[in-house]
Amino acid sequence: MRQIVLDTETTGLSALDGDRIIEIGCVELVNRKLTGNNRHFYLHPEDRAIHEDAQRVHGISIEFLADKPKFRAIADDLLDYLQGAELLAHNAPFDVGFLNEELRRLGRGKITDLVDGVVDTLAMAKEMFPGKRNGLDALCDRLGVDNSGRNFHGALLDAELLADVYINMTRGQNALAMEVESGEAGADGQLVAVDLSRFELPVPALSEAELQAHQALLADLDKASKGKTVWRQLEPQAAAA
Structure with a gap:
């Protein structure tokens, strides 16, 4: 691009x-x-x-x-x-x-x-x-x-x-939007996309300090947008589920 x-x-x-x-x-x-x-x-x-x-x-x-x-x-x-x-x-x-x-x-x-x-x-x-x-x-x-x-x-x-x-x-x-620069070649010699679903990515647990920092950031964004953040709008749906 x-x-x-x-x-x-x-x-x-x-x-x-x-x-x-x-x-x-x-x-x-x-x-x-x-x-x-x-x-x-x-x-x-x-x-x-x-x-x-x-x-x-x-x-x-x-x-x-x-x-x-x-x-x-x-x-x-x-x-x-x-x-x-x-x-x-x-x-x-x-x-x-x-x-x-x-x-x-x-x-x-x-x-x-x-x-x-x-x-x-x-x-x-x-x-x-x-x-x-x-x-x-x-x-x-x-x-x-x-x-x-x-x-x-x-x-x-x-x-x-x-x-x-x-x-x-x-x-x-x-x-x-990952692009394969050195990627895998198909039968015609052209680069083909790598199927990322075959990789299992580790999900590290957050510390208490990281969780508090995250909540503080969300609170700042919520205040700046006057309560119009997407996650606040979706909270009732998540609770109902």
Whole structure:
């Protein structure tokens, strides 16, 4: 599976009001592994000034962008790179909206017509950590991802950090969607899936301290969701059974 983690920096907050993309960073994952096949573009915003609030966030000046290409110059390269991949972005509607508006100016289709779906990692984080701060810095701290070099928002650096955050948030999927890399070959020489049902997995008993820690975590989640956690809803059914 090919995924592209993407981030943009812009002149301001509203693509529909004429703000433009000035930086794009893309990081490639294949089967959840970093490949190093990344893309990074600085872009001239044409006749659009950079809002001072935005510049304070990303540190990119119009003087720095004076000799950088315009979006139309890199559009084909970018679209070829994104073709058929699943797109991952933090607050994806923001980045997708800006990309769609840049493509509209060129008479091109929407980015969602080109990629194999869009994943909003911010929405994922809010579901996993209800009631918590779920910005990129907060997620890096929570998941042990080193963001010490992030003095400003930068598209490529943020995409690299988000790739690590995403891998950490979905780490359990490694076991649920296991792929056989060195696996067993069938008669035709092709790799075949291993039947995991033949393995008996040990189930270790939890200590009293571990059980208490687990109950405390469930209580925190229950409080954050105001009693709407799935296990609370299923308790009456379990009791009836």
